[in-house]
Amino acid sequence: MHRIPFDRVNWITSSFLIGTAITALIGVPIYLFKVGIDWFQFAMFFFYLTATMMSITVGYHRLFSHLSFKAKLPVKFFTLVFGACAFENSCLNWASDHRLHHKHVDHEEDPYDISKGFFWAHIGWLLFKLNPEPSMDNVSDLRKDKLVMWQHKYVHWIGFGVGVIIPVALGYVWNLAMGLNPWTGALGGFLIAGVCRIVVAQHCTFFINSFCHMLGSQPYSTSHSARDSALMAFFTFGEGYHNYHHEFQHDYRNGVKPWQWDPSKWAIWTLSKLGLVEGLRRVPDGRILLAEMGEARRKAQLHLAEMREQPHGPAHRAADALHELVEKLSANYHELEKAVSDRVQLSRHVLNHWQDETRILMRELRRTAAYA
Ligand SMILES: [Zn+2]
Numbered sequence: 001m002h003r004i005p006f007d008r009v010n011w012i013t014s015s016f017l018i019g020t021a022i023t024a025l026i027g028v029p030i031y032l033f034k035v036g037i038d039w040f041q042f043a044m045f046f047f048y049l050t051a052t053m054m055s056i057t058v059g060y061h062r063l064f065s066h067l068s069f070k071a072k073l074p075v076k077f078f079t080l081v082f083g084a085c086a087f088e089n090s091c092l093n094w095a096s097d098h099r100l101h102h103k104h105v106d107h108e109e110d111p112y113d114i115s116k117g118f119f120w121a122h123i124g125w126l127l128f129k130l131n132p133e134p135s136m137d138n139v140s141d142l143r144k145d146k147l148v149m150w151q152h153k154y155v156h157w158i159g160f161g162v163g164v165i166i167p168v169a170l171g172y173v174w175n176l177a178m179g180l181n182p183w184t185g186a187l188g189g190f191l192i193a194g195v196c197r198i199v200v201a202q203h204c205t206f207f208i209n210s211f212c213h214m215l216g217s218q219p220y221s222t223s224h225s226a227r228d229s230a231l232m233a234f235f236t237f238g239e240g241y242h243n244y245h246h247e248f249q250h251d252y253r254n255g256v257k258p259w260q261w262d263p264s265k266w267a268i269w270t271l272s273k274l275g276l277v278e279g280l281r282r283v284p285d286g287r288i289l290l291a292e293m294g295e296a297r298r299k300a301q302l303h304l305a306e307m308r309e310q311p312h313g314p315a316h317r318a319a320d321a322l323h324e325l326v327e328k329l330s331a332n333y334h335e336l337e338k339a340v341s342d343r344v345q346l347s348r349h350v351l352n353h354w355q356d357e358t359r360i361l362m363r364e365l366r367r368t369a370a371y372a
């Protein structure tokens with residue numbers, strides 16, 4: 001207890017985060033036990049959760065923080081209004097913190113630096129003010145956007161009005177129309193689509209700063225702690241492919257493979273087909289594969305060196321097989337590197353072939369892991 005810096009507690013944020021969590025944990029089970037399950041309340045919860053989370057991932061994150069596409073007014077307005085309902089501060093503050101995170105990832109100036117542990121990266125950085133206030137000199141582009149500045153000024157009013165008052169009013173009206181006690185409906189709206197949804201959305205967003213820097217694989221780079229995890233992608237509306245994202249932060253996609261779960265990417269793509277967003281930024285396939293091949297080669301060479309240290313037995317024989325695969329990959333890597341730097345368009349067939357060879361090498365690496 002003596003290590004908790006009480007003099008540096010951010011009391012307003014801490015009271016909000018802890019108060020909403022306690023209200024949801026105690027209030028929702030009691031409400032469901034006394035009143036039962038009403039599908040309208042759950043529909044409202046899922047609508048609000050999806051709208052809030054998508055506004056953070058598509059709006060706050062990919063649009064405003066990374067400028068990974070351009071959006072028309074309705075998309076900006078929707079994501080700023082429902083983003084406010086997440087109670088994760090204004091878009092301007094959020095983007096400033098997030099740009100600092102990318103610039104200084106895993107270092108002191110990173111607001112949610114994972115090297116300080118899970119608790120700090122997840123929520124500690126909000127509960128305590130240990131670092132000086134950021135200068136916010138990295139969001140001058142967003143300051144020119146009138147809608148962003150309007151949201152910055154009224155963020156808590158918008159969040160409270162749309163994120164809490166409206167679910168309360170809808171719960172009241174629904175029960176009234178059904179001939180039930182309207183105040184029970186209002187309480188349900190407050191607890192389920194209001195408070196509980198805020199808590200769930202917040203922790204799902206916080207996972208991106210905590211678990212997404214701890215759990216999963218690093219297929220594109222090990223120069224930072226960010227990781228790719230399908231499980232985290234599920235909880236974060238696609239943001240779980242965080243290793244890719246830190247490597248290629250301006251890409252509108254996080255789950256770049258066709259089978260990866262990235263509803264935020266699908267939403268942006270759909271909006272582009274409807275003409276509501278444009279200028280979607282994509283990293284060329286060759287550059288993505290080059291990063292994957294480079295990382296696979298680096299891991300294989302390290303592993304090979306460890307295996308070579310044991311001159312006799314099965315490790316030695318396995319090392320010869322692995323060596324051959326690494327040589328093949330190296331040749332492909334250099335060819336691809338040259339093609340990327342000369343901006344030569346490679347056929348899908350060639351890229352797929354090299355991708356397959358990289359996968360075979362990674363499989364062999366896992367198979368021989370016991371020898372190292
Ligand atoms: Zn990150």
Ligand SMILES: [Zn+2]
Nearest residue numbers: 098102245249
């Ligand atoms: Zn980012």
